[in-house]
Amino acid sequence: MAEIIPLNGSNAPSQSAPCKLHPQSMCPAFGSLRILTRIEGSHPVMATDTGCLYGLTFVTHFYGASKSIVAPTLGTAELMSGQVVEGTRAAIDVAAKEPGAKLIPVVSLCVAETAGMPEELLPRKVGDAEVVLVRVPAYAIHSHPEAKDIAVAALLNRLAEREGAVNEKSVVLLGEVFPADPLAIDAVLRRMGVSETIFLPGRSLEDFRRAGRAGALAPLHPFYKESMNVARTWGMPVVGGAPVGITGTAAWLKSVGNALKLNPELVQQVIDEEREKAQAIVTARPLSGRVLVTGYEGTELAYARMLVEAGAEVPYVSTSIGQDPLVLPDELWLKAHGTKEVVYRKALEEDVSALDRYQPDLVFGTTPFASVAKERGIPAMYFTNQLASRPFFLSSGMTATIDFVAGVLTKSDRYRWMQEFFAE
Ligand code: SF4
Numbered sequence: 001m002a003e004i005i006p007l008n009g010s011n012a013p014s015q016s017a018p019c020k021l022h023p024q025s026m027c028p029a030f031g032s033l034r035i036l037t038r039i040e041g042s043h044p045v046m047a048t049d050t051g052c053l054y055g056l057t058f059v060t061h062f063y064g065a066s067k068s069i070v071a072p073t074l075g076t077a078e079l080m081s082g083q084v085v086e087g088t089r090a091a092i093d094v095a096a097k098e099p100g101a102k103l104i105p106v107v108s109l110c111v112a113e114t115a116g117m118p119e120e121l122l123p124r125k126v127g128d129a130e131v132v133l134v135r136v137p138a139y140a141i142h143s144h145p146e147a148k149d150i151a152v153a154a155l156l157n158r159l160a161e162r163e164g165a166v167n168e169k170s171v172v173l174l175g176e177v178f179p180a181d182p183l184a185i186d187a188v189l190r191r192m193g194v195s196e197t198i199f200l201p202g203r204s205l206e207d208f209r210r211a212g213r214a215g216a217l218a219p220l221h222p223f224y225k226e227s228m229n230v231a232r233t234w235g236m237p238v239v240g241g242a243p244v245g246i247t248g249t250a251a252w253l254k255s256v257g258n259a260l261k262l263n264p265e266l267v268q269q270v271i272d273e274e275r276e277k278a279q280a281i282v283t284a285r286p287l288s289g290r291v292l293v294t295g296y297e298g299t300e301l302a303y304a305r306m307l308v309e310a311g312a313e314v315p316y317v318s319t320s321i322g323q324d325p326l327v328l329p330d331e332l333w334l335k336a337h338g339t340k341e342v343v344y345r346k347a348l349e350e351d352v353s354a355l356d357r358y359q360p361d362l363v364f365g366t367t368p369f370a371s372v373a374k375e376r377g378i379p380a381m382y383f384t385n386q387l388a389s390r391p392f393f394l395s396s397g398m399t400a401t402i403d404f405v406a407g408v409l410t411k412s413d414r415y416r417w418m419q420e421f422f423a424e
Contacts, residue, residue, distance in 0.1 A: 018347030025296040025320045025366075027052065029109050029136040030059050031144030032151035035176070035201040036134065037065035041102030042205070043095040043129070046071045047088045047117060048109035049079065056109075070095045074114065084113045085121045096126035102205055104129045105151070110137045132158045142345060143320040145223045145298035148176065152201050153226035159205065160212030162234060168215040169260055170196035171239070174227055175220035178389065184396045185243060192253065192270045193262040216259040218252075220393070222326035223298045241329060243393045245306040246278040248330075277395035285402055286311040289361035289409045294351045294369055295383030296320035301330035301342065303364070303387060303401070308337050310402050315339060316354040318346035362409055377419035379411050 018024075029052075036044050037060055046053055046069050053071050060069065072078070072087025088106060095104045106122060108114045115137040123131050134154045136147040152174065171194055173185065186197045198207050198214060211217075217231040218239035228238050237259040243249040250271050257267035290313045293304040298321040304314045317334060321327070323344045331342045343350050351369045355376070363373040363380040364387050373380035381387065390404060391397040 018349045024347050025143055026059065027056060027109075028138045028141045028144045028147040029056060029107060031147035032105075032134055032136045033060050033069075033107055034063055034065075034144075035148050035151045036103075036105040036107065037067060037069070038203055039103060039201070039205055040203050041100050041129075043067065043098045043101050043104055044069050045088065045091045045095050045104055045106045046109070047074070047084065047091075047106060047111075047114040049074050049111050049114075052109050052111070067098075074111070079111065079113050082113075085117065088114075088117065089122065092123065092126055092131055096129045101127065101129040103155075104131045105154075106131060106133045108133065108135050108137070110139065130158060142322065143223075143296060143298065145221065145296075145321055148201070149224045149226050152224065153230050155201075155208045156211060156227060156230045159208040160230075160234075161209045162212045164213055166213050166215060167196060169194055169262070170198065170214045171256060171260060172198045172200060172211045172214045172217045172231075173220055174200050174217065174224045176201065177220060177393065178391050178397075180391045181393045181397060184391065184394050188243075188253070188270060188274065188394055189256065192257060192267050194256070194260060216256065218256060218259075219326070221299055222301070222324060222330070223321045225324060225326060228326075240326060242302055244302045245309045245398065246275060246282065247309065247333075248302070248305060249274050249278060249394055274395055278398055281395060281398050281402060282310050285406050287402065287406055287409065289313070290315065290358060291362045291405070291409075292316045292351070292354060292358060292360045292365065293383070294318040294346065294354075294363070294365040295388070296346075296366055297384055297388050299388060299392075300383070301327055301334060303383075303392070304334055304339065305330050306392075306398060306401060307405060308334065308339070310398075310405075312405070313338060315358045315360075316341045316343075318343035318351055318354070320346060361412060362405070374415065375419070377412075377416040379408055379415045381408060 033056055036042055057069050070091045072091045092104055108117045119133045132154050134151050136150050141147045141150055182199045189197055198211050200207055216237040216239055220242045231238050239255045239259050241248060241252045243252045253271050287310040291307055293300050293314055298319055300317050300319040304317045308314050348368055351365060352372055363378055364383040367382050370380035370382050391400040
């Protein structure tokens with residue numbers, strides 16, 4: 001006889017510990033869909049039920065996709081009648097008729113019937129359009145940054161051209177970054193002897209093809225592990241870390257130099273120049289104050305590291321991505337420089353509890369967490385819109401980020417005034 005466990009019994013979820021199984025962020029599939037809809041000639045098909053389709057279509061258009069997502073009607077009746085593959089194939093045919101269609105990503109989501117869609121029953125190509133299945137169910141892919149990785153890996157697997165000579169002095173850089181960052185990174189790498197940089201994910205399908213013949217792959221964000229695995233199966237060197245802050249930039253430039261076998265003296269010269277510029281920025285505008293860095297973008301540890309190098313105290317960092325060897329160097333660095341807690345797959349309750357413990361001067365967080373801080377009169381900003389939306393990499397990125405943070409740290413009087421105003 002089956003054991004019946006009461007909901008309030010000892011095996012029931014704890015009231016105090018937040019549930020880590022369900023991410024407290026937007027639907028993870030949004031991350032992949034955002035990348036896939038932006039590619040020129042891409043006409044995504046989404047295989048899921050009507051509720052998910054409504055929400056994801058809305059969010060995708062909010063981010064300026066300017067194209068329709070084609071989807072089969074999958075309500076309860078269609079799911080029960082087993083018409084999922086047929087409906088999806090029909091949607092692919094419709095998407096392939098769009099003028100200039102070159103890519104049809106088929107995004108399958110949480111619904112069990114679509115998550116298990118057999119790839120071999122879908123066409124590989126219709127007309128000129130490649131059909132690529134991208135599986136991003138939220139019970140397996142726990143955050144929207146990690147869903148971006150799944151989409152990039154699927155496209156690299158299918159599209160990257162491995163025939164022909166490798167361009168040994170070229171590098172693929174992975175990560176959605178502020179538009180000025182690729183220009184700055186490209187300029188610095190070319191001074192070291194790099195012949196070409198390919199930034200993914202962008203608007204060009206051709207970039208995914210060229211990526212297969214690059215000399216190395218460098219994920220700028222620490223959640224591109226599936227894409228890294230693709231590169232490793234090709235035997236392509238992978239460069240960890242990112243050109244962030246003083247020490248992070250120096251280590252990253254050196255790693256790129258080693259991976260592409262560039263002239264070590266020239267590489268060192270560029271490292272020294274960048275270090276000098278970065279040090280000058282920190283010396284001219286050192287930060288002072290206690291900052292909590294929390295968000296759901298997966299880049300929070302790197303931001304925290306830059307702020308600590310600039311003089312801020314960052315006792316607590318949280319992120320929606322999971323723990324991974326890619327983030328470990330930043331975690332170790334932060335813990336060696338005063339950070340007490342680094343929380344992965346974070347929940348709002350954990351961030352709020354940190355607010356009680358650390359009494360910060362400034363908070364970067366999700367919208368609900370920033371609201372909690374503001375209610376207490378603490379300067380608080382939405383991480384994604386305020387911090388992750390400006391240049392970040394190399395010394396040029398440091399200037400933009402540190403100037404902004406230094407400015408916000410002077411605003412505590414205004415936040416206290418606001419709190420008093422609304423309390424009256
Ligand atoms: S795909 Fe999953 S997480 Fe996304 S909206 Fe649908 S049910 Fe929610």
